[in-house]
Amino acid sequence: MVMTDVPTKIVYERPHALDPVVTHYCPGCTHGVAHRLVAEVLDEMGIAGNTIGVASVGCSVFAYNYFNIDFVEASHGRAPAMATGIKRVYPDRTVFTYQGDGDLASIGMGEIVGAASRGEKITVVFINNANYGMTGGQMAPTTLPGQKTTSSPTGRDTDRQGFPIQTAELLSTLEGSAYVVRRSLHSSREIRRAKKAIRTAFEVQKHNLGFSLVELLSTCPTNWGMSAAGSRDWIEERMLPFYPLGDYKVSPAVAELKI
């Protein structure tokens, strides 16, 4: 038998910016997908070595164990402030926060609005899974009207518990926001779109164009009490109508970016 050399080309591998470790995330949770997208972008841009991440409080509190980059861990909600401190000292490095919805849109609303309004040249990866995941599925500022959680057991009653916050829309009104978009992780098509948005967000930072944020609709099958597949459907059927995907702020300078 004659062996012939078959030319091989690696078309898919683990990003170098991700450590080769097993995460603590639940099966079906999209945190792992979001981590991977961020890591792929850092690798593709060749900036992992000069990037500093800021982890937040929530399920992603241990994000720093999964990325192979320098990381700090913020207190609950304050990641944008901590990122500000680092970025101002190191304007030539890449600084990003990775925050969930309870962290960013509830306790940390002051810090995220402050950072965006100042046009801090940081990138925010914002995971919206419509509940507090780490503490076991309580109502979040993003919980949908009527959605059952452990602290809205009969469903979120907007009369008593108010309305969900549409973060991307809200932050898009600020002049300092250069790039604010919403994407979703519920299908491979949307995941590809999410990656492009994350890439753009980091490019915005690289080109000093202002504050950038990508909101990612994400699954929480454990706390939603659903299968992985069921939770992806739930995003499509329940979350998308309330949280439409789209580009909420693309500054003129960002629109001209060639990536």
Place this chain on the structure above:
Amino acid sequence: MAKELIKGNTAVAEAALRAGLEAYFGYPITPQTELLEHLSARMPELGRPFVQAESELGAINMVYGAACTGKRTMTSSSSPGVSLMMEGLSYIAGTEVPAVLVDVVRGGPGLGNIAPAQGDYNQIVHGGGHGDYHFLVLAPASVQEAVDLTVLAFDLAEKYRNVVVVLMDGSIGQMMEPAELPPFQPLKTEIPDWAVRGTDGGEKRILTSINLDPPAQEVMNLRLMKRWQEIEKNEVRFKEYYLEDAEYVVVGFGTAGRISLSAVRAAREQGIKVGLLRPITVAPFPKDILNELTDRVKAFLVVEMNAGQMLEDVRLVVRGRKPVEFFGRMGGVMPYPDEVLTEIKRLVEGPLTTEGHPKDRWLARLSETIG
């Protein structure tokens, strides 16, 4: 460098800048605001980061971020603002990164007022944030001392990877006095190994205060406590006035100490053998000298601009061996030297007791005065 007439807040700001402050983050609050204002002009002039944060929460967490880069960083605030910073300060302590806080104390509790006070002693010296940690706390009694201690604060913060607080009464911040500013130090060029900066292909660094494994967290706690013992051993600072032959000793820090010095001098003129111990580090507390004095004097008078917060630290050292009396004014009211002199004379005239609590006796007297 010649002395110049300068306001305390401005002097501290300029001293910090000259000590190599690389990044300042703050929020306006009276009576601290001139400090922030001065740096809002000077830091950009020198190309150094200055951010007026959205809140004290924002400011202290910006400091936390900058401290993680190992650069010289600080914030400043006043009592209600410092209360808001307590969360961040606990995190900074838990992450073992160096940072400097200037607390220009005002009357409280609550919004209180903007007059000078020392009501933050317990919050700063005995915690305020959660968990076991200590701040190294420096308490100036003049603008010059505030300048000198601000420079020292950065060195100590870095030496011990510890939060250092310059605890100054609103009076020191607002007062103009002649002071000599320090020479310009070059910015640090060495970055400590632990500081984040990007891996540049090397090992990653993680700075965090979380440790879900209790035994591992306990090891960290032990490290903090041992470091504090080291600080207690090396960094106690105080000033002695007329203590050589003193039969009575006034103990007071900051402005209360300074006012007491006028009273001590007046008492000396009247032939009373009284001296003053003015702690400069209120943490670590000057226990040894106080213990030594306990052996050789007749009684102590603690003077504070609060309801006797440091008094308890004095009593812990004296342990009932000698009478300790207390005089304080609260809520932004400053004691007059003649009030302290009256208290010194009362001490001399007696009768003295080690029974009961000095605070109860003081409150009874104060109630008669201010009703």
